[in-house]
Amino acid sequence: MASTNPARGMRDFLPADVRKREYVIGIIKEVYERYGFEPLETPAVENLETLMGKYGEEGGQLIFKILKRGDKLLEALSGVDSLGTLEADLDSDGLSTTRKTSESIFSDLALRYDLTVPLARVVANHRNELPKFFKRYQIQPVWRADRPARGRFREFYQCDVDAIGSTSTVVEAEIISAACDILDRLGFNDYEVRLNHRQFLSKLVADAGIENETEALVALDKLDKIGQDGVKNELVSRGISEDSADKFLASVSGGGTNAGLDAILRFCNGKPVRVDASLARGLSYYTGAIMEIVLTEGDFKGSIGGGGRYDGLIGMFGKEQIPACGFSLGLERILVVMEERGMFPPEIAESTPADVLVTIWNDETIADSLKLARELRSHGLRVTVYPQADKEDKQWKYANSIKVPWICTVNETDLGEGMVSFQDLRSRQRYREPFEQVAAKIKEENA
Amino acid sequence: MASTNPARGMRDFLPADVRKREYVIGIIKEVYERYGFEPLETPAVENLETLMGKYGEEGGQLIFKILKRGDKLLEALSGVDSLGTLEADLDSDGLSTTRKTSESIFSDLALRYDLTVPLARVVANHRNELPKFFKRYQIQPVWRADRPARGRFREFYQCDVDAIGSTSTVVEAEIISAACDILDRLGFNDYEVRLNHRQFLSKLVADAGIENETEALVALDKLDKIGQDGVKNELVSRGISEDSADKFLASVSGGGTNAGLDAILRFCNGKPVRVDASLARGLSYYTGAIMEIVLTEGDFKGSIGGGGRYDGLIGMFGKEQIPACGFSLGLERILVVMEERGMFPPEIAESTPADVLVTIWNDETIADSLKLARELRSHGLRVTVYPQADKEDKQWKYANSIKVPWICTVNETDLGEGMVSFQDLRSRQRYREPFEQVAAKIKEENA
DSSP, X not given: OOOOSOSTTOOOBOHHHHHHHHHHHHHHHHHHHHTTOEEOBOOSEEEHHHHTTSSHHHHHHXXXXXXXXXXXXXXXXXXXXXXXXXXXXXXXXXXHHHHHHHHHHHEEEEEOOOSHHHHHHHHHHSTTTSOSSEEEEEEEEEEOOOOOBTTBOSEEEEEEEXXXXXXXXXXXXXXXXXXXXXHHHHTOOSEEEEEEEHHHHHHHHHHTTOSOHHHHHHHHTTHHHHHHHHHHHHHHHTTOOHHHHHHHHHHHHSOOOOHHHHHHHHHTTTSOEEEOXXXXXXXXXXXXXXXXXXXXXXXXXXXXXXXXXXXXXGGGGSSSOOOEEEEXXXXXXXXXXXXXXXXXXXXHHTOOSOSEEEOOOSGGGHHHHHHHHHHHHHTTOOEEEOSSOOOHHHHHHHHHHTTOSEEEEOOHHHHHHTEEEEEETTTOOEEEEEGGGHHHHHHHHHO | OOOOSOSTTOOOBOHHHHHHHHHHHHHHHHHHHHTTOEEOBOOSEEEHHHXXXXXXXXXXXXXXXXXOOHHHHHHHHHOHHHHHHHHHHHHTTOHHHHHHHHHHHHEEEEEOOOSHHHXXXXXXXXXXXXXXXXXXXXXXXXXXXXXXXXXXXXXXXEEEEEEESOOOHHHHHHHHHHHHHHHHHHTOOSEEEEXXXXXXXXXXXXXXXXXXXXXXXXXXXXXXXXXXXXXXXXXXXXXXXXXXXXXXXXXXXXXOOOHHHHHHHHHTTTSOEEEOTTOOOSOTTOOSEXXXXXXXXXXXXXEEEEEEEOTTTGGGGSSSOOOEEEEEEOHHHHHHHHHHHTOSOHHHHTOOSOSEEEOOOSGGGHHHXXXXXXXXXXXXXXXXXXXXXXOHHHHHHHHHHTTOSEEEEOOHHHHHHTEEEEEETTTOOEEEEEGGGHHHHHHHHHO
16 A cells, blocks of 8 residues: 655645645735735746756756656657667766756756746746836745755745845835734744845955855855854865954954945834844845844744845846845744744634534434525634534534534424524533524624 | 746736636635635645556546656666666557656656545545544645646646535535535626436436446537537447437436435525436546536536545545545636636726835935835735836836826925825826825725
């Protein structure tokens, strides 16, 4: 018998999980819509050539590639030359070349690896249909063939917002404000936005006499994890002199700011934003402001989102450079922290399939039970009907097992008098009301 | 330069598309929740062995398979035996065997082909966490390597509802009622539910003296497309005698019913349900009631959803048979028909990125514009800010291009007096109000 587990690193979301995810996603959407961001959705599957070469050597290996189909697969297989080449590669050039060759021979499609490259493709493809300033949010799964670990999955949601077409710092300020509004609405009160500027950082690197900026920033990016001494060791091990390393670390710890960041700070008035000269952000494509939101208290300190300005990326599929600034909320991490901190409102945390269970007294009263269900639903209540005539205690046991708060019974005596008996399973309080007044009574008691 | 189109048979959904899709999906969710159905989500990617052998020869070929990664791919490639086998297959057994062999050698994962097999897997995997009667809805994309055609895509949403664990006809009645409620809420008024029963149909097949039931039902399933004469020809061409074909066609056209269907009809009181003895439904796994919803008027006649009872399928990954009844709404088709018939409400049909655009008068007033945006958002308005100081006519042109209904300006005179000037771009009516009263005025005029 085959395993019934989901594939490695993938997850099934049962109803209680889905409700929590949808609650958070609902708030994110609502806030982004309120800032004028628009929803975009792209396909899970992209042409392989759209994705290849966009994520570096390491990223490219993590892309899930789709096998060619039908005649194209047969062609790939039957081309004796290709098979010959593969074997030759294996003998001479080693494993990596073989893999890459075989991937391009056997695969033509791939699963989306992030939401930024698809956005760049859409912008190039639909330039004339999109507004001059295009502000979009996109909340969809991505797939990475990473080694699964605690909190790291092979299918996970990304939650991106990007504003395209303007170099103004208003864009950064709006994006930061929106992210803060989302965290406020979700109930976080220990977050902080850290802000830096790539050009400011470049200047500090140069002033310290360091030549390889990328190496310096990769090391600096680990400051939260390995501390000042750790970063210094790493800088030295990368061939940077002890003097330069000290100077660099002193300057990034010393604070300071520049005109662009001053404006952003002023526009984010009231939000917990501070300039942090030591903020590096790993990705090399940022060209201006960079930002990160961190939680500062308790067991779940650390980043829950980050972004920045990247003026060279969105134009990758076209001829012109297109300025852009984006931010990605760490949805999966936010969900973990909210669960651990008990931040979901009660109606989400204690999710039930329905507000009311209607029982079935006997085969003759089924239609009456369905009529009651229809009546209650028409007043907005979520109602499930026990599907068949069954012993009363079994129906009550079922009601308790699904944690439904109300149970309604339509027995024959009630029926003759146009009444319904019902009970609040939390308080054990019993009620008996005319058919038309049941919904109002339940809603009144719930309020 | 690589193509910027989405992959073949896949679609980008721009904001206006997403809004329409989310409107329909939102109503479907709301109604299903009201019937006590719970949301389930499963991964896009399943183990290949979970899917293979579940969809017949033809279906299996349409499954997108994912290339093995890293060492596993190298193993598959370097196994000289495997390559030898492949070439041998190609020479002797022909193409199909080669393809199947190569698929299982080079692939270990696959994209979800439907939502039913994943449901069966989840039920087997989480049996103890799920209620005895599990009612779930699932609205997620599936992928099929089909030849793309008008209205047929390689990535499309399925929208399934299934009730598991009971053989009662209450289940069929509730599922039909819920689907009808959804169509009512979406504004359809020309739909009809056709109902039949597999066992009733089997009896008609046997009574007509036909031995191969599957062949008879496959032919009958085409009745809507090719008519009575067409079905008769097909039956005869499949080796059924002309006499039997006539008798069968007469009996399925003659109406009639059975006890199970009578109960369903009675429980669906008020819904447009009728028994149609000629309804076959293609899939072979149905074991009881089968149903289909068709539109009956205008250019878009035809099925927009179907389902039935299938008591042998959900248990496929476990030891016990589990009764189940399901229904699948044709979401993609519903969207096409609603678009063609102009059924979207105005706020969805004429979607805009925001309710209000706030302009930027000059660099010194940016903070004031952002303050106004914050104020309006706090009253629930969707507000976008023009990102930079720019000529006034450019900002107005932009407002018109994104079809935002209101534009607000904070100029220096207004600022000194605590006032805001704003205009309804639809009526051209101008307003000037104190800062704190702008939101109320806009909402009042919109109402």
